[in-house]
Amino acid sequence: MATAGGPTVRRRQLGAELRRLREQAGRRIEDAATHLECSMSKISRVETGQAPIKARDVRDLLEWYGIADPQRIETVMQIHKDAQQQGWWAHYGDVLPSGMATYAGLEADAQVLRSYESMVVHGLLQTEDYAHAVIAAFQPNRPDETDQLVRFRKERQALLTRQPDPLELWVVMEESALRRPVGGKEVMTAQLRHLAEVTALPNVTLQIMPTSKGAHAALSGAFSLLEFEPHTPTVVYVNSMAGNVYLEKERDVRSFIQTFDLLRAAAPDPQEAAVLLEQITREMQDS
Structure with missing residues (x-):
């Protein structure tokens, strides 16, 4: 799994990996939404890198998807951490379309x-x-x-x-x-x-x-x-x-x-x- 790139790419990488692991575990989007008690659209937006997700929810999903390898979990959590960084464009958030x-x-x-x-x-x-x-x-x-x-x-x-x-x-x-x-x-x-x-x-x-x-x-x-x-x-x-x-x-x-x-x-x-x-x-x- 690639791990380089800025926060936007990292967010997309995180979403893609969560989607891959969900599918590998045989879970549907609606199943993940029910598990986290959120909407299906939220899960969809997370998996396409368009919405943030809390660290505890990422760990919860990894456990629910059956991921037990500590190194694999740490890699995913590091991507999540990097995805939380703000780019320079955040300073213009109030005026950007x-x-x-x-x-x-x-x-x-x-x-x-x-x-x-x-x-x-x-x-x-x-x-x-x-x-x-x-x-x-x-x-x-x-x-x-x-x-x-x-x-x-x-x-x-x-x-x-x-x-x-x-x-x-x-x-x-x-x-x-x-x-x-x-x-x-x-x-x-x-x-x-x-x-x-x-x-x-x-x-x-x-x-x-x-x-x-x-x-x-x-x-x-x-x-x-x-x-x-x-x-x-x-x-x-x-x-x-x-x-x-x-x-x-x-x-x-x-x-x-x-x-x-x-x-x-x-x-x-x-x-x-x-x-x-x-x-x-x-x-x-x-x-």
Whole structure:
């Protein structure tokens, strides 16, 4: 059983192990819920890493599942202990949209992030002014929260330069998102120049999907694939007005991986992104 990673990955590892042990013991979710005197939804959320569980309840379940090996029990309890730690994003808990803390934890633990963006520049590649304009558009009457969310986004961007293992980021972005003058012409021009600079990092790859390309495999909307250490399942993240969706079933993940591969194949090579960025920047300045 893998035990490395931050608190979000540890919580998912704990849940996966508790689910495996429950199934191995021939118990159902409703049985576990009855045993702990809680709801089935609570057990389901614990087993998917979306809800916390008390240490005494973990020990109770391990005993009920027939786990008697002291070393095995200690390993599970250590994962539980590590899962209780708070990430840096907890400081923004009062202003983060629902589900964003979970995403921040997954992103912080990821080794590779592959994303498709259709409407805006990817959050890890945004300038402060651009991020402020985007966030303010969603919540125009809450300027204090907007400032905090911009700082939160800025802290996330440190993943791209962390040492010794910076996040590997591969983004396929629609050309139309780069031509939308978010924040005005000056803000957008600075954003385009920033993109040219940050995508020069060896761990950042950008492909721009030309509007002239027409239909492609991801017209249904933006998504991200978060990949972790070996033996930790990839997670698909889909953000929409209806809320955040996390997919972990192998069939769902495989479908999104195939979609991203089709996108990469359909978009021009990453080397061409710099040329198009320069062209769009000139046109933005001349408009």
